[in-house]
Amino acid sequence: MFMKKVMTGLFTAAAMVSFAAAAQAVDEKHTFNFDDVAWQETGLEGAEMAVLWGKKEDGSAVYAFRIQPGVGIPPHTHSNDYWGMAIQGNWAHIDEEGREVITAQNAFVRIKADDVHSDRCAGPEVCINVLDFNGTRDIAFPQ
Numbered sequence: 806m807f808m809k810k811v812m813t814g815l816f817t818a819a820a821m822v823s824f825a826a827a828a829q830a831v832d833e834k835h836t837f838n839f840d841d842v843a844w845q846e847t848g849l850e851g852a853e854m855a856v857l858w859g860k861k862e863d864g865s866a867v868y869a870f871r872i873q874p875g876v877g878i879p880p881h882t883h884s885n886d887y888w889g890m891a892i893q894g895n896w897a898h899i900d901e902e903g904r905e906v907i908t909a910q911n912a913f914v915r916i917k918a919d920d921v922h923s924d925r926c927a928g929p930e931v932c933i934n935v936l937d938f939n940g941t942r943d944i945a946f947p948q
Contacts, residue, residue: 874926889913
């Protein structure tokens with residue numbers, strides 16, 4: 806009986822060590838830092854974007870945008886709704902009438918399809934935003 810308890814204890818301890826090592830390996834493989842994201846130019850100086858996961862082609866992509874302080878994105882629309890949140894910085898949303906709302910890490914936004922809006926990074930630090938579109942992402946700049 807004593808030997809069975811010892812063996813059970815050793816097996817349990819070995820399993821726990823093995824589980825802890827596996828958990829650490831999983832964390833190392835599945836944790837990402839925004840400094841390591843594959844940022845791409847957007848065509849607007851001071852603004853970059855990246856696909857965090859999903860596919861652009863089928864509309865499943867979730868995007869990150871990195872915008873330098875003071876950089877603004879002119880009035881534009883998207884053909885699909887999106888939900889977005891600021892991961893870092895003060896992200897300013899400006900509606901068609903010019904009303905501006907700063908969103909930081911305590912809020913998130915919903916922009917409906919075809920709503921004219923603009924964005925800017927209100928600083929003082931770089932803005933990193935994550936956007937999830939209900940479909941494919943596009944952008945159009947009204948004349």
